[in-house]
Amino acid sequence: MKEIKQEIKKGITVHQIKTNSFKTDLVAVFLMTKLDRETVTKNAIIPMVLRKGTKSLEDSQEINKKLEEMYGAGFECGIDKTGDNQVLRFYIETLDNAYLPEKEDLLSNVIQLLLEIIFDPKTENNAFKEEYLDSEKEKLKNILEGKKDDKAVYANLRCQEEMYNGTPFGLYKYGYIEDIEGINAKDLYEYYKNLIASCKIDIFVSGNIDEKKVLETISNNENIKKLEEREPNVQKGNAKLIRHEEKEIIEHLEVTQGNLVIGLEINENSKREKYVATVYNAILGGSATSKMFQVVREQHSLAYTAASNFLRHKNSIFIRAGIEIENYEKTVKLIKEQLEDMKSGNFTDEDIENAKTGIISMIKSIPDEQETAVTYYYGQEVGEHKLDFDEYESEINSVTKEEIMDFANKISVNTVYFLRD
Secondary structure (H helix, E strand, C coil), X not given: CEEEEEEEECCEEXXXXXXXXXXXXXXXXXXXXXXXXXXXXXXXXXXXXXXXXXXXXXXXXXXXXXXXXXXXXXXXXXXXXXXXXXXEXXXXXXXXXXXXXXXXXXXHHHHHHHXXXXXXXXECCCCEXXXXXXXXXXXXXXXXXXXXXXXXXXHHHHHXXXXXXXXXXXXXXXXXXXXXXXXXXHHHHHHHHHHHHHCEEEEEEEECCCXXXXXXXXXXXXXXXXXXXXXXXXXXXCCCCCCCCCEEEEEECCCCCEEEEEEEEEXXXXXXXXHHHHHHHHHHCCCCCCHHHHHHHHHCCCCCEEXXXXXXXXXXXXXXXXXXXXXXXXXXXXXXXXXXXXXXXXXXXXXXXXXXXXXXXXXXXXXXXXXXXXXXXXXXXXXXXXXXXXXXXXXXXXXXHHHHHHHHXXXXXXXXXXXXX
C-alpha cells in the first residue's frame, strides 16, 4: 500500500492509495474549515442537505437508484472534528473495475457522482430546496436532542467541552439546537458557496487503481474545474488551554451508573512526544493490560469499564470510568495514584512491551481496512508530522522507560468531570 499525492490546485489535493488487497474501490472527499461558534451548526447540516439531491438527480431516491445501478455502491456522509477544525466527509465504496461482469469504468462514474453530490447540489431560486432543508433541520434537531442518550459518550463530550471551554475544540461537532431555527435555505446556500470556495479539499481514491486515469478524471471534472485556488480557511496548530487550577464538574442526570472522565493536559508538544504519549496511554488505560483495567477495574473492582485515549490532534488524554456513584472519591484517588506511579516509574518492562505490541498490532492492521487506511493518511495530511507505517512502528519501538517517566511528569489533571444522579 502506498500513497501518491498531487495538489491539482492550491488548497485542493488528490490522494491515491494504490492497493490490490480489496475487491472494492473507495472514494472519499474531506472538506475542512475552522471550528467556529457562528458556523458549526451550518457545517453540520450541509452534508445532510447535499445528500438529498443534485442538479441532475432530483432527490435522494434518484441518488439511491443511481447507486444501485453502480452494482450497489454504498454512500455515506457526516461531520467530524479534527483538532480545532471541522470536517465534512463524504464516501462512496464500489466494486473494483476488475470484478465487474462487463468491461466498464465504474470507478470514474463513481468519482463523478460523488463530486456532483458535493459540488452541484439541488437548488431552487438560488437557494437550497426549502423542503429538503426543513426535513434535515428536523433530523439534526433529533441528533442534538439525543446527545444525552448514551451517558458514557455524553460524559466524555461534556468533559471535553468543560476542559476546552472558550476554545474551538470545546464546540460540539453537530452544533446547537438554538441555531437551527435561524437557518434558511437562501442564507445556507450562500454560506455553502463561501465554504466550498475557502475550505481545504482532500480527495482520496483507494483500490487497485490506474493512477493516471484517476487523476485525469478528477482534474477534468467540470465541478473541480470551477473551483478556484485558495488559502484554506483552516486552523493550523491548536488553541492553547488557559492554565488554571484543577477543576471539578459534577453534573446530575437520571442515571443508574456514574460516569467519570478525567481530562489530562500534556505540557509538551513535539514530534517525539506524540509517540511517547501513545505508549504512555497504552500503559495507563489503552489496553487490557493497562493500569486502568488491571488496577482500577480488576484489583479494586471500582469500575465496570476503565480506559483512556490519547487525542493526538489536541495533545491531551482522557480517562473514562463507569462506576458506582458512591465510589467516586475512591476512584478519583486511585486513578491519581496511577498517574503518580507513571511519574515514578512504577511500571515494568513487560508493561512497556505489552503496550508496544498492542500499538504495533494496530499499526499493522491499518492497511486491512480501506476506510481505516484513508483515515490514517488523512490524519497524516492534517497533522504536523508525517510518516509511513514502518517509520511509525520504528518510533514506537524506540520509546524508552526514561522517556515515558519524563513525559509523565509533563502531565497535569485539568478537569475532573462526574455524571451522576
